[in-house]
Structure formats: C-alpha cells, structure tokens
Amino acid sequence: MPELPEVETVCLALSKILNNSEVSNIEIFRKDLRWTINDNLETDLKEKILKKPYRRGKYILIPTSKEHILLFHLGMSGTIKILSGEYKVFKHDHVKIKIETEDNNFFTIVYNDPRRFGYVDFFHISKIKNHFLLKKLGVEPLGKDFTIQYLQKKMYNKSKCVKNFLMDQSIIAGIGNIYASEILYEANISPLRTVDKLNKEHLKSIITATKFILKKSINAGGTSIRNHLQPDGNLGYFVQKLKVYGKNKSKCNKCNNVIVLININNRSTYYCSNCQR
Numbered sequence: 001m002p003e004l005p006e007v008e009t010v011c012l013a014l015s016k017i018l019n020n021s022e023v024s025n026i027e028i029f030r031k032d033l034r035w036t037i038n039d040n041l042e043t044d045l046k047e048k049i050l051k052k053p054y055r056r057g058k059y060i061l062i063p064t065s066k067e068h069i070l071l072f073h074l075g076m077s078g079t080i081k082i083l084s085g086e087y088k089v090f091k092h093d094h095v096k097i098k099i100e101t102e103d104n105n106f107f108t109i110v111y112n113d114p115r116r117f118g119y120v121d122f123f124h125i126s127k128i129k130n131h132f133l134l135k136k137l138g139v140e141p142l143g144k145d146f147t148i149q150y151l152q153k154k155m156y157n158k159s160k161c162v163k164n165f166l167m168d169q170s171i172i173a174g175i176g177n178i179y180a181s182e183i184l185y186e187a188n189i190s191p192l193r194t195v196d197k198l199n200k201e202h203l204k205s206i207i208t209a210t211k212f213i214l215k216k217s218i219n220a221g222g223t224s225i226r227n228h229l230q231p232d233g234n235l236g237y238f239v240q241k242l243k244v245y246g247k248n249k250s251k252c253n254k255c256n257n258v259i260v261l262i263n264i265n266n267r268s269t270y271y272c273s274n275c276q277r
C-alpha cells in the first residue's frame, strides 16, 4: 500500500507535467472505486487548468486555476501512470486524463487500481477543510507541528501500542504498516510498547526516526523517477531498501538477533526483540 513517501514521489512526478496544464480530455471507465466517483467529474474537469500538485497525508491534491481541487487516493493498489504519445487502455485503468502543458506538450495521466480501494474526487477549495477524507487528518510528520508536546497531548490517557499510534491517520498523516515497522526499528522501540510507557526520550527518538526514514524513502523515490524508464509509466511504487519489514528470520543489522514477525491488529509487524524494547 502506498504510504507517504510513495505518494510524495507520485506528486513529484506529476508536478513535472502539471504547471498550468489544461485538461483536454477525460475518460472514466469505472466509477465504483472505494467510493463512487462523482457523475460530474468528466464535465467539471474538462478544460480546467491544473496547477502544481501537493500532498496531504496519503492524498494527492491538484489545485485548478478556478479554485477547485482534484484529489487522488491510491488506496491499497492504485498507481498513477504518466505517458506521452498514444496510449492503449489496460485492464484496471479507471480514469484517463489528457493534458496539454503550457509549452504545448501532451501527456496522459492514468489512474489504475486492481483492487479499487482508491478514489478520485473533484471539489471546490472551500470544501477542503470539511472534506470527509481530509478533515480528520493529523499532523504532517515532516512538518513543524510534529513535536514531543503534540504527541504527549495525543497520547494522554491512552494505552494503545505505539505501532497503532503511529499508523493512526488522525494523529499522524501518512504513515502505514511498512514505515511504522521501519521507524520503530530505527528508533529501537518495540512495536508492542504501549504509549503510556513512552517517555520524552522515546518520543524524541520516534520523531527523529520518522523524519529520517521518510526523507530517505522520498529521496529513493526521487531517484526512481529520474531513472524511471519503465515503458508502462507506472508510478507509486519503487524499490526501497527496507531494514526490518519483510525480513523475518533474517539477522538484525544491528545485533545479529533474528527478526521476528508478529501480528498487531491483523497487520504483519516485524521487529528485533533485542534492539527494540
């Protein structure tokens, strides 16, 4: 599932072609995604000017010159393809948007999603604060509001485990199952530790590890765009150098203990029981 770094990578790729680019055509092949795409999307989006996209949590937001927002959510298996030239529609392509850039180049943006847990929406910017997907999002982990004081406030009187805490989108926006394991490994904190057992030093380690892991992965994503020569133009996933996720039965990089796989809240969780306490 795409998490913050993957979504940021897609945003970065889109920003290379979306900078006052006009929507010349839009085709929707399937509307029943996680939520049904609004019937008006085709007519509303046509001839709109798309400006530089940005990310909020795991959402891609593309403002238009007429104060609307085009939103993409990649769900579990969504990808965005950016293609130039003629494009033949593939299985699971649900939305296809043709754009013309300011310097008269043509590109096709395709939203493909086999499991259809993603979503595409278009709404006036005045609705952004109350949008059902955006209104409850917590702080951006790379932003200045992600502080020890903020975490302490959110932890107050709670006893859930730290991994679930990190993945709670209403507390921190953008961290999912993979990066939660990576962050806690980096911070030497057990995913099973409950938040009432976290002191200031732990919180400091979590904040430092979160920023480090996410930035490192965004950089890896940026590299994948620069080298991105795949003929299918697929974006949204890139090869990451993970240290703990998916490494059960492998030796820990730090201590030679064996990484274990446990289940927390029905999600695979990997950790080193020696380094992470």
Ligand SMILES: [Zn+2]
Pocket: 252, 253, 254, 255, 256, 257, 272, 273, 274, 275, 276
């Ligand atoms: Zn270890």
